[in-house]
Amino acid sequence: MDPRIVWLGVGSFAMSTVGFVFSSLLPAIAGETHVSVPSAGYLIMAFSLAYAVGAPVLSAVMGEADRRRVLALTILAFVCGNIVAATSGSFGGLLAAQILMGGTAGLYAATAQATAIALAGPEHRARAIAVVLGGTTFAVALGAPAGSLIANLWGWRGTFVAIAVLGAACASILWVRLPRDMHGTHLPLSQRFRAIALPGITASLLVTLLYLAGGFVMVSYLAPLAMDGAGLSAMALPALLLAFGAGAVLGNLGSGYLSDRFGATTVVTLALLLSSAICVAMASVVTFLPHALAGPILIGLMVPWGIIGWSFPPAQASRIVGRSPEIAHLTLSLNASAMYFGIALGTVVGGRILEFSSAASLGFFAAGFPLIALAVLLATRKSMQAGAPSRLAV
Numbered sequence: 334m335d336p337r338i339v340w341l342g343v344g345s346f347a348m349s350t351v352g353f354v355f356s357s358l359l360p361a362i363a364g365e366t367h368v369s370v371p372s373a374g375y376l377i378m379a380f381s382l383a384y385a386v387g388a389p390v391l392s393a394v395m396g397e398a399d400r401r402r403v404l405a406l407t408i409l410a411f412v413c414g415n416i417v418a419a420t421s422g423s424f425g426g427l428l429a430a431q432i433l434m435g436g437t438a439g440l441y442a443a444t445a446q447a448t449a450i451a452l453a454g455p456e457h458r459a460r461a462i463a464v465v466l467g468g469t470t471f472a473v474a475l476g477a478p479a480g481s482l483i484a485n486l487w488g489w490r491g492t493f494v495a496i497a498v499l500g501a502a503c504a505s506i507l508w509v510r511l512p513r514d515m516h517g518t519h520l521p522l523s524q525r526f527r528a529i530a531l532p533g534i535t536a537s538l539l540v541t542l543l544y545l546a547g548g549f550v551m552v553s554y555l556a557p558l559a560m561d562g563a564g565l566s567a568m569a570l571p572a573l574l575l576a577f578g579a580g581a582v583l584g585n586l587g588s589g590y591l592s593d594r595f596g597a598t599t600v601v602t603l604a605l606l607l608s609s610a611i612c613v614a615m616a617s618v619v620t621f622l623p624h625a626l627a628g629p630i631l632i633g634l635m636v637p638w639g640i641i642g643w644s645f646p647p648a649q650a651s652r653i654v655g656r657s658p659e660i661a662h663l664t665l666s667l668n669a670s671a672m673y674f675g676i677a678l679g680t681v682v683g684g685r686i687l688e689f690s691s692a693a694s695l696g697f698f699a700a701g702f703p704l705i706a707l708a709v710l711l712a713t714r715k716s717m718q719a720g721a722p723s724r725l726a727v
Contacts, residue, residue, distance in 0.1 A: 335452050337510050338464050341445040344408055344503045345468025347496055348438040350476030351415070352380055352676075356555045357481040357570040358489040365489075366424040370557055371684030373424075376431045377553050378677045383435025384442075385673035389526070389666055391440040400448045401511040404441065408504035411437040415497035419490040439673070443666060451515060470585050470643070474578030482571040528663040536713035537653050538671040540706045544605065544649075545675025547702025548642055550683040550695055551612065553676075557692040558615075563631045564624025576632050580639020587640070588647040597655070600648035601710065605703040607641045612703075616696025646672070 355377050363373040414434035421427050445465050453461035480492040529535055551558060559565040559573055592600045611634065618630050653664045679702070686698050 337507070338449045338452055338461050340503060340506050340510065341404075341449050342464045342468040342471075344404070344441060344500070344507065345445060345465050346472050346476055347408075347468075347500045347503060348411055348434070348441055349469040349472035350480055350496055351434055351438070351493075352377075352384075353473050353477040353552075354480035354484075354492060354574075355380070356553050357477070357574060358484055358492065358556075359554070360556050360560065360567075361484065361489045362427065366427065368424050369688075370554070371687045374553055374680045374684040376427055377549075377680045379428050379431040380435035380438075381673040381677035381680065383432045384439040385670040385677065387436035387439030388443050388670055388673075391436060392443040392666070399513070400444055400451075400515045401508065401513060403444050404448065404511065405504050405508040407437045407441045407444065408500050408507070411441070412497045412500040412504065415493040415500065419493035419497065435673075439669075442669065448511070448515065470582055473581040473639075473643070474575075478571040478575040478578060481574050485568055485571065526667070528657070528667060531657055531664075533656050533713055534653070534664060534667070536709055537649070537656070538667055540601070540605075540710050541649055541668055541671040542675040542678065543702045543706035543709065544608070544645055545672050546679035546682065547608065547612065547699045547706070549676045549679030550686070550699035550702070551615070553680040554683050554687060554692060554695060557687065558619065558695055559628070559631060562619040562692040563627040565628045565631070569628070569632070573632055573635055576635035577639040580636040580641075581643040582639075583636075584640035584643035585647060588644040589651075591644070592648045592651050597648040597651040598710075598714075600644060601652060602707065604641055604645040604648065605707040605710070608645070608703040609700040611638050611641055612696040612700040614696075616693060616700075619693040619696070 359370050359373045359376075362376070363370045366373070411434055414430045414437065417433070418427055418430035421430060442465075446462055449461035449465045480496070483495050484492045529538070555573060556567075556570060559570060560567065565573070588600060615631060615634050615638070618634065619627050622630065650665060650668060653668050657664060679699075682698070683695055686695055
């Protein structure tokens with residue numbers, strides 16, 4: 334494996350860590366900026382929306398630019414966003430930093446995957462993409478708990494400083510190691526969105542959006558769920574995130590094997606059902622058990638939740654690619670945008686729930702989203718079977 338691809342994965346790790354560590358920082362940020370925790374959740378929403386829009390729009394604008402320059406400048410802009418966040422004394426400054434970081438993270442993700450493919454060659458395409466995307470998985474497994482631990486030791490600003498240092502080192506190495514004059518291909522934004530009109534793509538993107546929305550009704554507010562709902566201390570948040578991350582790695586690794594053996598649609602269906610069940614289980618534990626029991630059980634449930642949650646993305650991506658393999662680069666980009674639109678939606682819904690109810694009730698509301706997604710999936714399957722025969726199963 335070309336070591337330069339590994340550094341592309343390190344960049345993905347740094348950028349993804351911001352998105353996943355933020356849930357543990359919300360109470361501290363809310364207290365220092367004098368806003369409520371639900372209002373602080375808008376920071377996660379801003380990052381997610383900027384990512385969802387930035388990935389296709391900025392990629393279209395920068396399509397023909399030199400990839401080495403785009404990657405280095407994108408990471409440096411991301412580093413600047415972290416520095417702004419670490420030094421900001423106002424909620425508005427943090428909001429601007431999140432928008433900058435989200436937009437640059439979306440552009441980086443698209444450019445890094447294309448660069449990795451160019452470096453590896455067609456025969457190692459899947460492996461190269463897996464390394465870059467693996468940075469996101471490790472951000473969940475290691476980056477988020479490490480960032481939470483740093484916040485406990487040196488404050489939430491220290492987390493952004495640490496990420497900025499890692500990003501700056503990654504940008505320097507990529508600038509030195511990547512080849513010059515590696516240009517991308519210009520692809521108009523209209524052509525990128527044309528894939529939505531293909532049979533089954535819109536419904537599949539809706540399934541992705543709903544699934545992520547349900548998950549992030551809870552993920553975005555894990556801190557109040559754990560502290561207010563289960564009686565855990567702030568020092569327990571790194572352990573909570575580490576347990577979730579360990580499950581995420583297992584789910585991500587097992588999803589490909591299970592999809593190949595039983596079919597991607599089967600894995601997606603099970604993920605939707607089990608996600609709803611685990612959300613209800615966590616809400617029930619926090620609602621009906623005393624803190625002495627609820628806290629440890631909640632940490633234990635993070636592992637199966639991570640397994641279930643991260644078994645969905647690879648299987649869903651496989652389904653979407655199977656629709657039209659020849660334009661996988663377009664449909665996967667749209668799927669990534671759908672994921673972050675879902676994260677933004679879930680964050681807003683979770684914040685509104687906290688305004689009129691307790692953190693313990695988040696899971697009951699979250700459980701409804703994967704069930705609606707399952708209804709969409711089944712309805713689409715039925716309509717596809719009733720219509721013209723598809724080249725590939727849904």
